[in-house]
Amino acid sequence: MKIEEVIKATVPMSLPKKIILNIMYTQNVIGENFNEIVKAHDLSPEQYNVLRILRGQKGKPANMCVIQERMVAKTSNTTRLVDKLLLKELVTREVCPDNRRKMEVAITQKGLDLLKELDPVIDSHEEKFTKNLTVEEQETLNTLLEKYRNA
């Protein structure tokens, strides 16, 4: 569906406006789809994100700053996200012995198991949208988005 149909536009829009709306709306579609997936496992999208970041640390714990700077939505409240994950015993949180200002957050086995369970579902979610594009088109989309963003 073209973006004009999505928002039922009555007048023609400029190309810049169409692109913005297209990006906003596409993110919305992806986000809702993703939300359904993680919600079925009692996670919010951002909670999943934190778990994924922690797994990427390969055993090494991460402090709050590190988690924050690796998140896509940079303004999330990391403290409260980790609070929720702690309650579900998916992560641990301890004061860093070298620097007591910092916290060491690590994923638990339970957390790793949950991610493993989610992996194939997430993968197919990612591929679901991509499958309509050729590899060449995928590369182009990626490049154009990066070029666009760096204004």
Added chain:
Amino acid sequence: MKIEEVIKATVPMSLPKKIILNIMYTQNVIGENFNEIVKAHDLSPEQYNVLRILRGQKGKPANMCVIQERMVAKTSNTTRLVDKLLLKELVTREVCPDNRRKMEVAITQKGLDLLKELDPVIDSHEEKFTKNLTVEEQETLNTLLEKYRNA
């Protein structure tokens, strides 16, 4: 900046994953920029959106359903958005005489004036990101996003 740098990825990512993250993050960048603009005029992005939809009605009032289906984020709570706009006297809300289940929401002169003030700022915001792409690239980006989304 490439998406891998943004999220400081340690391992290479699949193309489908990169595209998803790229769209999510790009939306984030646009969104924050847009947020700053409307916030300076004491509006939230969604409030602005509703005003814009009402102006598009060209004098004809819109009921809640119509507003909802024209919004980019389809899950917003239209009632409360309109509540906020009412408080600022940017819109009016009346029961529809033909069908008392429906509401007729219309933009006021004050609302139109506010939009007019915002127009040039919004336009330059939209063009700011687009200016790094040729018109041909813009068309391609648009087409690829639509193709991508319709999975």
Added chain:
DNA sequence: CTACAATATTTGTATGTACAAATGTAGTAT
């Protein structure tokens, strides 16, 4: 006409987000 389903909107509630202020710790200059 009555009961029932469909439509349109509102409200309640839990949760999430944005942002400033507060807290606690570490490093540095005097």
Added chain:
DNA sequence: ATACTACATTTGTACATACAAATATTGTAG
């Protein structure tokens, strides 16, 4: 040691969002 600045995280508060349930109105079948 003291005062000051920078750093890391947490907390408070207002606001927004998601979603189910409630309310009110209209249309329709018997």
